[in-house]
Amino acid sequence: MCPWPRMVLGFYGPEDHSWSPTLPRPTVWVDVTSTAAVKDKALECYARELRGGDHPRSLERIGDGRRDRGGVRNRAGGGVRGLPDGLLMGDVLIAHQPAYLPWPGYFSRLADAEEPVLLDHGQFTERGWQNRNYIRGAPGPVRLTVPVRRRFGQSITDTRIADGVRAGRHWRSLAQTYERAPYWPEHQDALETVYRTPWTHLAHLNEALLRLMLDAFSLPLPLIRTSGLPSDGQQTDMLIDLCRQRGASRLRVGTGALAYLDHGRLAEHAITVEVSTYSHPPYDSAPGRRPGLSALGLLLHEGPNALSVLRAGARTETKVCV
Incomplete structure (x- = not known):
């Protein structure tokens, strides 16, 4: 019996659309x-x-x-524009769980990304960063937590918000904390729109805030949800499958992922691991600023300079998989 092919290569001809109204999507x-x-x-x-x-x-x-179709860079100097389910061969896969108001290190990994992947099909973790984070406060950091309905083994995308009233409290906390920040007026309306929306699912709220912050950081990236992709396996095998689907030969992770990645399996599939770290460069003298807080503070205090601060603190090191 002949084995199934591991890869099928094809090409698009200039008149293929005249033979069929639908074409395979590479x-x-x-x-x-x-x-x-x-x-x-x-x-x-x-x-x-x-x-x-x-x-x-x-x-x-x-x-x-x-x-x-995205094979040529646009004349304005931007990146290659591909279809929603296509990346460049050899590009890097950057996969994150959708976090609530993430810290700057989360965004620093995306500064040169093409299409980040949101691991929203993964399991919801209590006391993690999926539904809570810290913002600056005068006496010390203030924790904002989105209450959710817990069910054992539920995925992030299935996690429902338990108390819609809490969104109003979060909005008031943000307004009180950042109303004197130089760039608060510029982003106030967009933030208020998100917090006035009656979200039912945590993943939808997180994605809306991520898109808002990415746009504000001048990183208007498309976000690909794994809940809409067929993926095989768990942890390393899942990431290998996502690399295969995205045409990526590099996988960028944080230091925490090194503990569970099977580096031997990655080496078998010729996938290089990039370890991303972030150190907080000084950027303003407002009271209450300290490492580990939400990147919203950086955005509202630095405005157009925020992306430069992200890049200044980002470091990426290639790890040899054996």
């Missing part, structure tokens, strides 16, 4: 920016096959197709 995209001009030159050898005007086989339409 999971791997390769950046051809540096070779696009050479490819166009090579097409001159097929002058008889090329057409002019708005024909699918015109050089202009072929070039447009590369840009639309």
Whole structure:
């Protein structure tokens, strides 16, 4: 019996859409920016096959197709734009559980990300950072906790919020703490909209706050939820499967993940591990600032400079898997 193929490679032709209204959606995209001009030159050898005007086989339409499908970097200097379920071959997988108002180290790992993955299908953990975090306070850090309905073994995406009234208390705490911050007026309305929304599930609230903060940090990244992806195995095997799906050969994790990762399994699949750490650079002299608090304080006190502070404190080290 012949074994099942491990990889199927195909290509898209300029007129494929005329044969079928739906096309397979690739999971791997390769950046051809540096070779696009050479490819166009090579097409001159097929002058008889090329057409002019708005024909699918015109050089202009072929070039447009590369840009639309994410194979060429845009002219403004941004990253490669791929489909929601595609990343560049050899890119890095950065997978996080959706946390509540995360600390700066959470965002520092995403500063060069293409499509971060939210591990929202994972198990909800009590007394973790999925439903609580600290903000600065005059006498000391203030803990904000989102009350949830607990059920043994429930996933993060299935975890429901138990007390909607608490959102109003969190909003008042944020307003009292940061109303004098230089960039509070700029973000006040967006934050209030999130906290006035009657969320029923923790994952939805966390994702809304993550998107708000990513946009404010000038990191408008798409977020991919694992609850919407087919994934196999647990822990290391799950991450290997996600790397396969995303076309990633590098896995970026925090120091806490080193304790449970099976480095031998990762080496078997040629996946390199990047360990990300973060040290808090000084950025303002407001009272109550200390390491480990929510990144919201950094954002509201530093504004446009916040991303530079994130990058200044970020360190990434490649670990050899054996």
